[in-house]
Amino acid sequence: MRIVVTGGSGKxxxxxxxxxxxxxxxxxxxxxxxxxxxxxxxxxTDYGQVIDALAGIDEQHSGTDAIVHLAAIPAPGLVNDVATFRNNLLSTYHVLQAARRLGVKRVVTASSETVLGLPFDVPPPYIPVDEDVTSPESTYSLVKHLEEQLAIQLVRWDPELSITAFRFSNVMDPEDYAAFPSFDADARLRKWNLWGYIDARDGAQAVSLALRNAKPGFERYVIAAADTVMSRPNAELVAEVFPGVEVRGDLGVNDTLLSIDKARRELGFAPQHSWRDEVAPG
Known part of the structure; x- marks a missing residue:
């Protein structure tokens, strides 16, 4: 396919x-x-530039079959709230609107795990958390939620359009894993996302699967590694940091607490990479 990736220079x-x-x-x-x-x-943030770039760019390409929209101010607090809101929401609207105008029917876009309620200063309603949990706690997260809502309406207008939103966990490269064993010393260091992460290679796997397998309409998925960043067992972590929170099912020893069951079931997502393969647990 001819694929435009926005934010292709990011992690x-x-x-x-x-x-x-x-x-x-x-x-x-x-x-x-x-x-x-x-x-x-x-x-x-300039719609004219967006639709022109998707329609074709001299020797680069002559049209677009699919779009992977990753470009954004990537986290809360990097710039002021108004700048975050304006940049991220306007950019996503422009990309999705241009796709509709040009007849591009397959879009994968980056939502965020922050939509789940990060940094969980208010405990989640249950663990593991899944796509049914939506509790934005920052302007950045609010925008990601609004982007999902925008996509829901756009596919209603165009039933042939497929938009897949991935609530990516904290993206990691192999060189980041050296720090992981130190997390065990304090369970609260990484409680902000239920000790989750995603290897960039598995994030890319999810994108590829959606481009091949996503159906018309809108779907959102949590995308995380199959395990946590901790070598301490889940039962111990949850009892210490989130006592009283409902536990649904078997947490496993180190299984992800950001549920990826839906992505596994509907897209065939199967994380291949773990920090444990790169660094010996502490």
Whole structure:
């Protein structure tokens, strides 16, 4: 396919671009940042630039079959709230609206685990958390929730349109894993996302699966590694940090507490990478 990846210069984006190219797709990286020749510089808050870039760019491409929208201010607190709201919501609207106008029927977009209620200063209603939990606690998270709501209405307007939103957990590369054994000393260091993470390579796997398997309409999925960042057992962690929270089912010893059951069931998502393969647990 001819695929435009927005934010292809970011941490997850780099791996997504590489993975899709290795699968034989023609991939164009659209971003504000990146080396000349490796990226097409586009301001996604400018609709004219967005629809022009998706329609075709000289020798880069002559049209778009699918879009992977990863570009955003990537976390709360990096800029002021108004700037976060304006940049992220407007960019996503422009990308989705341009897709509709150009007849692009397959879109994968980055939502966020923050929509689940991070940093869980208010405990989650149950553990493991799944897609039914929506409790944005920051402007960044609120925007991600609004982006999901936007997608729901756009696919209602266009029943042939497929939009898949991934609530990605904290993205990690192999070089990040050296720090993981130190987390065991204090269970609260990483409680903010229920001790979750996603290897960038498995994040890219999820994107590839959605591009192949997603059906028309809107779906959202939690995307996380199969395990936690901790070597301490889940029962111990939950009892210490979230006493009284309902536990649904068997937590396993170190199984993810960000439920990926829906992604496994509907997309065939199967995380292949764990920090335990890179670094010996403490």
């Amino acid at each position: 997850l984006g780099r791996t997504v671009v590489r993975t899709l190219r290795e699968e034989g797709h023609q991939v164009v990286n659209v971003d504000r940042l990146g080396e000349r020749g490796a990226v097409v510089h586009v301001d996604l």
